Amino acid sequence: MRQAQVYHPDNQYEEAILDPIKPPINARDLLLWGGLLVVMGIGVAAYVRQFILGLGVTGMNRPVYWGVYITNFVFFIGLAHSGTFISAILRLSGAEFRKPLARAAEALTLFSLPFGVASIMIDMGRPDRVMNVILYGRFESPLLWDFTAVSLYLFSSVVFFYLSLLPDIALCRDRLEDVPSWQRSMYRILALGWKGHPEQFHRLERVMDGMAIFMTMLVVTVHTVVSWVFGMTIQPVWHSALIGPFFLLGAIFSGTAAVVIVLAILRKAYHLEDVLPVGLFNSLRKLLIVFSLGWLYMMIAEHLTLYYGNIPEEMEVFWQRFTGDFSIMFWVMTFAVFVVPILIFIFRGKNSIAWMVTASVLINIGMWLERYVVIIPTETRPRLLYELVQGSYTPTWTEWAITASLFAGMFLLYSIFTRFFPVVPLWETAETLEPETAFPEKRQRGFRGARRRRLGG
Numbered sequence: 001m002r003q004a005q006v007y008h009p010d011n012q013y014e015e016a017i018l019d020p021i022k023p024p025i026n027a028r029d030l031l032l033w034g035g036l037l038v039v040m041g042i043g044v045a046a047y048v049r050q051f052i053l054g055l056g057v058t059g060m061n062r063p064v065y066w067g068v069y070i071t072n073f074v075f076f077i078g079l080a081h082s083g084t085f086i087s088a089i090l091r092l093s094g095a096e097f098r099k100p101l102a103r104a105a106e107a108l109t110l111f112s113l114p115f116g117v118a119s120i121m122i123d124m125g126r127p128d129r130v131m132n133v134i135l136y137g138r139f140e141s142p143l144l145w146d147f148t149a150v151s152l153y154l155f156s157s158v159v160f161f162y163l164s165l166l167p168d169i170a171l172c173r174d175r176l177e178d179v180p181s182w183q184r185s186m187y188r189i190l191a192l193g194w195k196g197h198p199e200q201f202h203r204l205e206r207v208m209d210g211m212a213i214f215m216t217m218l219v220v221t222v223h224t225v226v227s228w229v230f231g232m233t234i235q236p237v238w239h240s241a242l243i244g245p246f247f248l249l250g251a252i253f254s255g256t257a258a259v260v261i262v263l264a265i266l267r268k269a270y271h272l273e274d275v276l277p278v279g280l281f282n283s284l285r286k287l288l289i290v291f292s293l294g295w296l297y298m299m300i301a302e303h304l305t306l307y308y309g310n311i312p313e314e315m316e317v318f319w320q321r322f323t324g325d326f327s328i329m330f331w332v333m334t335f336a337v338f339v340v341p342i343l344i345f346i347f348r349g350k351n352s353i354a355w356m357v358t359a360s361v362l363i364n365i366g367m368w369l370e371r372y373v374v375i376i377p378t379e380t381r382p383r384l385l386y387e388l389v390q391g392s393y394t395p396t397w398t399e400w401a402i403t404a405s406l407f408a409g410m411f412l413l414y415s416i417f418t419r420f421f422p423v424v425p426l427w428e429t430a431e432t433l434e435p436e437t438a439f440p441e442k443r444q445r446g447f448r449g450a451r452r453r454r455l456g457g
Contacts, residue, residue: 013274013275013426013429014171014175014426016271016272016274016275017272017275017422017423017424017426018171018172018175018176018422019270019271020269020270020271020272020418020419020423021172021176021179021418021419021420021421021422022176022178022179024179024180025419029415029419032415033412033415033416036408036409036411036412036415037408037412039404039405039408040405040408040409040412041405042401042404042405043401043402043403043404043405043406043408044405045401046397046398046401046402046405047122047398047402047405049398050122050398050402051127054125055125057396057398058395058396058398058399059393059394059395059396059399060393061391061393062391063379063380063382063391064376064379064380064391064392064393065379066123066375066376066379067375067376067393067395067399068372068395068399068400068403069119069120069122069123069399069402069403070119070120070123070375071368071371071372071375071376072115072116072119072403072406073116073117073119073120073123073226074116074226074247074371074375075116075254075367075368075371076112076113076115076116076119076406076410077112077113077116077150077222077223077226077251078223078247078250078251078252078254078255078367078371079108079109079112079116079251079254079255079258080108080109080112080113080116080153080157080251080255081109081219081222081223081248081251081252081255082105082108082109082252082254082255082256082258082259083102083105083106083107083108083109083110083157083161083255084109084157084215084216084218084219085105085219085252085255085256086098086101086102086105086106086256086259087102087105087106087160087164087212087215088160088211088212088213088215088216088219089212089216089219091208091209091212092209092212092213092216097279097280097283099425099428099429100275100276100280100424100425100429101259101263101276101280101284101424102164102425102428103164103165103422103423103424103425104259104262104263104266104423104424105255105259105262106157106160106161106164107161107414107417107418107423108255108258108259108262108414109157109161109255110157110158110161111410111413111414111417112410113150113153113154113157114154115406115407115409115410116150117150117154118406119406122402133147142225142228142229142232143229145225145228145229146225146226146228146229149218149221149222149225149226150222150225150226152218153218153219153222156211156214156215156218157215159211160208160211160215163204163207163208163211164208164425164428165421165425166190166191166192166194166204167194167196167201167204167426167427168421168422168425168426168427169187169190169191169194169421170187170191170194170195170196171422171426171427172187172421172422173187173188173191183420186420201427219248220248223244223247223248223251224244224245224247224248226247227243227244227246227247227248228243228244230243230374230375230378231243231244234383235378235379235382235383236311236313236314236316236317236378236381236382236383237302237306237314237317237318237374237377237378238374238378240302240305242298242301242302242305245298246298246302249291249294249295249298250295250298250367250370250371252291253288253291253292253294253295253337253363253367254363254364254367256284256287256288256291257288257359257360257361257363257364257367258360258364259284260281260284260285260288260356260357260360261357261360261361261364262414263276263280263281263284264281264353264356264357266418266423267353270418270423272423272424275424276424278351278353281353281356282350282351284356285345285349285350285356288341288345288359288360288363289342289345289346292337292338292341292342292345292363293342295337295338296338299334299338303318306318313381313383316381317377317378317381320377320380320381321373321377324377325377325380325392326373326376326377329369329372329373330373332366332369333366333369333370333373334366335366336362336363336365336366336369337362337363337366337367337370338366340359340362341359341360341362341363344356344358344359345359376393379391379393380392380393
């Protein structure tokens with residue numbers, strides 16, 4: 001059981017984590033937030049125009065009724081799986097290396113989910129009718145399954161994130177005396193009277209372990225249900241039992257790569273080199289290698305099955321990907337998701353954060369393209385194969401402006417969060433992670449998850 005005082009007053013690791021949130025808001029913060037707000041403003045203006053004039057301002061048409069917006073939806077929900085995978089699944093498996101990066105991943109989940117939901121609202125020509133899903137929805141529809149799963153996932157992620165943050169909010173309340181009064185009041189209110197007694201930590205651990213089991217089941221359910229929105233139709237290529245695990249693996253893959261990018265930015269911006277060592281990134285690199293190989297297996301299994309079956313309507317979509325209108329995007333996606341990252345991870349990525357970030361950026365670009373390639377070719381070549389229903393799709397500036405605003409909104413919320421709350425969970429890592437500045441002779445060993453110590457008390 002934990003000691004009543006879990007944080008040592010002279011812990012250098014604690015100081016390294018709290019230092020980024022001590023200074024007042026400065027010009028650099030305002031410039032970053034202002035730039036993101038400008039991008040969001042352009043997207044809002046584009047959406048207002050779309051709302052007034054209708055979906056005709058987009059590139060969507062008959063038969064292409066889903067485009068960039070639904071691609072964004074699937075991609076954002078995929079990013080949201082990063083927090084659940086790292087905080088819940090790795091928690092259950094006892095992977096100690098997950099502790100310093102858990103909150104960064106959880107925050108990515110929390111701040112990407114709302115924009116995935118927003119993508120659905122933006123895609124609707126009549127968003128005022130969204131309540132009809134609740135009032136008149138029928139559970140025979142996979143769309144209602146999707147609505148239920150994503151809503152439950154969003155609520156559960158908020159609770160899971162807040163509980164894991166609670167002890168560190170109390171720490172900010174007790175330690176940060178030089179911050180503005182409104183900020184101290186915020187910590188005091190959000191801490192909910194947390195005292196840090198052993199009984200509280202014991203209850204929190206039990207609740208977090210229970211929620212980790214629930215979130216693990218939920219993360220499998222959510223993206224499988226998202227895939228079923230496509231797979232439960234009889235459209236070519238979508239109607240496949242493989243689409244569920246394929247979507248799930250891709251979600252965890254892109255989410256883990258996004259965590260690498262976020263951690264590298266936080267490490268550089270807030271000088272957390274001693275807290276987020278290279279060894280931590282190497283652990284994520286190994287996971288990404290496994291996910292990349294798994295993704296390749298799924299791709300081969302899907303396309304080999306299509307080719308061997310040789311069903312005419314499915315072969316239309318098959319050749320659209322390999323040699324047709326979407327071939328360039330398909331092959332760029334393949335190289336960005338698998339070929340280049342694997343080469344980087346094996347030959348250049350070890351102990352090089354810059355190369356790992358490069359590979360992770362390519363993976364996320366490739367995974368967005370992969371969602372696009374899954375959705376659009378099937379719509380341009382639906383099962384009813386005659387000339388009038390074979391279509392094409394080119395996104396307009398309206399769609400790209402709104403897409404940019406969604407990503408800007410996610411970055412804005414994330415950057416604001418990191419200026420007011422610790423980005424590394426002190427209450428968990430205080431027991432397992434030594435600051436490298438305190439042990440220079442072991443700087444190259446990275447994470448020290450096996451050595452536990454009791455602080456304070």
